[in-house]
Amino acid sequence: IAGITQAPTSQILAAGRRMTLRCTQDMRHNAMYWYRQDLGLGLRLIHYSNTAGTTGKGEVPDGYSVSRANTDDFPLTLASAVPSQTSVYFCASSDGRASEQFFGPGTRLTVL
Amino acid sequence: EDQVTQSPEALRLQEGESSSLNCSYTVSGLRGLFWYRQDPGKGPEFLFTLYSAGEEKEKERLKATLTKKESFLHITAPKPEDSATYLCAVLLSSNTGKLIFGQGTTLQVKP
Numbered sequence: 474i475a476g477i478t479q480a481p482t483s484q485i486l487a488a489g490r491r492m493t494l495r496c497t498q499d500m501r502h503n504a505m506y507w508y509r510q511d512l513g514l515g516l517r518l519i520h521y522s523n524t525a526g527t528t529g530k531g532e533v534p535d536g537y538s539v540s541r542a543n544t545d546d547f548p549l550t551l552a553s554a555v556p557s558q559t560s561v562y563f564c565a566s567s568d569g570r571a572s573e574q575f576f577g578p579g580t581r582l583t584v585l
Numbered sequence: 586e587d588q589v590t591q592s593p594e595a596l597r598l599q600e601g602e603s604s605s606l607n608c609s610y611t612v613s614g615l616r617g618l619f620w621y622r623q624d625p626g627k628g629p630e631f632l633f634t635l636y637s638a639g640e641e642k643e644k645e646r647l648k649a650t651l652t653k654k655e656s657f658l659h660i661t662a663p664k665p666e667d668s669a670t671y672l673c674a675v676l677l678s679s680n681t682g683k684l685i686f687g688q689g690t691t692l693q694v695k696p
Contacts, residue, residue, distance in 0.1 A: 477628075504682050506684075513688070514688070515672075515689065516629070516672070516686040517686075518684065521683065523682060532683075565628075567682065571616055571617060571676060572634075573619055573631045574631070575631060576621075576629045576631075577628050578627060578628050579626075579627070
């Protein structure tokens with residue numbers, strides 16, 4: 474079934490540890506995005522990539538990094554996790570910059 | 586500052602009781618407006634895209650409309666399975682593909 478997969482589904486992480494959230498899409502979409510969703514704050518864009526090999530900063534990029542080595546994969550890395558990064562993380566993709574974005578099932582991350 | 590506001594925050598309806606959700610926006614330039622449905626513990630599910638004032642889209646019991654300052658999601662004769670959080674998001678005309686989301690309206694439809 475075509476779509477977006479994210480891994481892990483959930484994770485508990487000690488503060489200071491490094492963590493990579495994985496995202497893979499099989500729709501051959503050019504653009505991919507990472508959001509975090511927090512109660513009372515809604516969905517906020519962390520980083521985005523309009524095509525393979527390019528990335529850009531969103532609304533809340535500090536503490537996060539991304540890479541886009543190919544069309545299908547868009548990993549999000551927390552170099553040194555802090556408790557304020559406790560959130561639900563969603564990956565999304567779209568066929569073009571003006572097209573609807575399709576979301577993955579999310580990763581629930583808790584940083585202690 | 587670009588801003589998207591949804592109201593009400595929460596809405597309780599009886600089955601069959603029609604109502605509307607509001608999404609108002611203040612942005613530098615609108616390229617499109619999207620509606621999503623989100624069930625607990627899941628990712629947002631795409632519903633509609635609206636690109637210009639006066640445009641309307643329909644899907645089953647849902648109808649989305651757009652004006653220059655706001656969008657409405659009309660729910661006609663809702664059923665309990667329509668219970669979810671409904672999100673609207675604005676795509677800016679800056680050509681970056683960035684969406685600005687509202688905080689959502691949580692709808693509960695009671696049988």
